[in-house]
Amino acid sequence: MNQSTFTFRVEEDLKENFATIAKSMDRTGAQLLRDYMRDIVRKQTEKEEHDIWFREQVHVGLDAANSGDLISAEDVEAEAAAWREKTRGRMRSTDS
Secondary structure (H helix, E strand, O other): OOOOOOOOOOOHHHHHHHHHHHHHOOOOHHHHHHHHHHHHHHHHHHHHHHHHHHHHHHHHHHHHHHOOOOOOHHHHHHHHHHHHHHHHHHHHHHHO
């Protein structure tokens, strides 16, 4: 694994407070910073992957709509009404 040094400046009191907190966690400041960097990279990667997936889903939906593969508003409302009634029925049966 290739490693490199990452150097940056911070206020002295921030450095001291961070080192104290790291020590209380039985970690070094460097370990915590590496963990934080990995977490940021992981979150950004997940965000980018989700964005790609979402854009693909939008294209799938647009392609379906453009080809006429649609569900009418009436059908959607009828399905939603049936779902609401089923949920109300379950709620009434648990209230008893």
